[in-house]
Amino acid sequence: MSDLIIENGRVIDGTGAPAFDSAVLIEDGAIAALGAEAQSRAAGRPGLRRIDATGCTVMPGIIDTHCHLAFDDAASNAEIFHQRRNALSALVASYNARKLLRAGVTGLLDPDSTFENMIDLRDAIEAGIVEGPRMSCGAYALITGVGGTAGRMIADEGVTGYYKPVNSRDEIVAEVRRQIKYGADWIKVHVTGIVPRQARRGEMCVWTLDELKLICDTAHELMTPVMGHCRGAEATRRAAIAGFDLIFHATGMDEAALTAVVDRKIPIAPALTFQANMVDFGPALGTSAELIKLFEREITDSIDTMTEAHRAGVPLLTGSEAGFALVPYGDWHYREMEVFVKYFGLSTLEAIQCATQKSAFGIRMPGEVGVIAPGYRADVICVKGRVDEDLALLGDPDNMRHVLIDGKEKDLSPLPPRRPIPGWRLASMGGRRLTRDVAFGPQTPPEPPAIEELH
16 A cells, blocks of 8 residues: 655655645555645545655655666776676666665666666566666667777677677667567667777767668667767767657757757756766866866866757756766765756756656656656655755755655665675776886876776
8 A cells, every 4th residue: 555645845846846835645656636635635534644744855756867777886897898797787786776765766767788687677676576766778788880988898799798789780670679679668879989099089970870760760660769878969960860869968069969959859868977076076086187177078068058958948867877986876866966057057946857857758757757746656755954955965865764656665774784796896906007107206196097988
């Protein structure tokens, strides 16, 4: 039974509207009534469960549209490609999924995974075998023979980590159909990649427009949307024209790319939490000032285009890109909202709307979750304090008083301590070569990481 009433709370409904004091009545896993009607209907049910939300914000759960649950806070692509094991990575992901619940995440889009096993975790969560947020999944990320963001680390054929090269039109069609057959909710495409010899250019568009159209036509014929990793103007423009349904990053857009996105109102998930963490906390990690500036430029160079896209009605979705060491699970899922406020000029309530109502698109449930209103599924969190005045309240799991999915309360107790797994992490002797200059000369900043590791 998932019937209950949340009383004495301050509701942020997820639509961008101001907060208001209201009771929330939940019946059969859905929001049934608000305000006086909720109180009136609850009065006739003396045994109804009641949650006292005094001093709390009652709001839709966070939806993270870019979270890699299979990666397990990896420090490098090499670790993901070579240190992971299929069954164990799924088990570890189920452990990490509970961290997301404790952070108030009630839904996530996992774009691509090692062994495609996040499809299995999604099914286990839906079957009630393990607890976790709602999940929508891609399978392997499609790339061309040029490779993705890891250059020559990726094999020319077969699977490398979360990547699958397709080298002809027939292979494109076959792989898209295979992924849909085995349960992919989305088809993920790395529209840009890094050519090591030309790394100075950054990520380059590595697909033709006709190839991208073929992916979209094949997937759409089977009622499956397509999402694309796009950095740079030409990749974003081609993805928009080809028929992509969701674009990740979309940094470096020019006028033509922006126009193509605005014309179709294609949702963008910038996923800039990784970069924002590097900018704000890089010095604490010993990161060089030069690299910090590089990451900051990716954000600041996109301020005008992202702001214009938002004003033109393009939905901005929130995504943490959790799964890497710089964005560990459970800590930063709210952070993209701060990025939207700080850099793109959104109000706090608009940013919350991006993380709830608008991000419901990422889990293919728009109009079903992400809003506190009658008829919506009761994916609700109660957070200590006034979130519309301080988004950082969402970053402390101790502030999460209640997390409900379909009106059912989730276990927020601390996870049992985790011990190291043999062979799971990539061993390292340190990040620098011990030359005589390092040993006996003046201190110098660490060398920047290889471009292939800047996911």
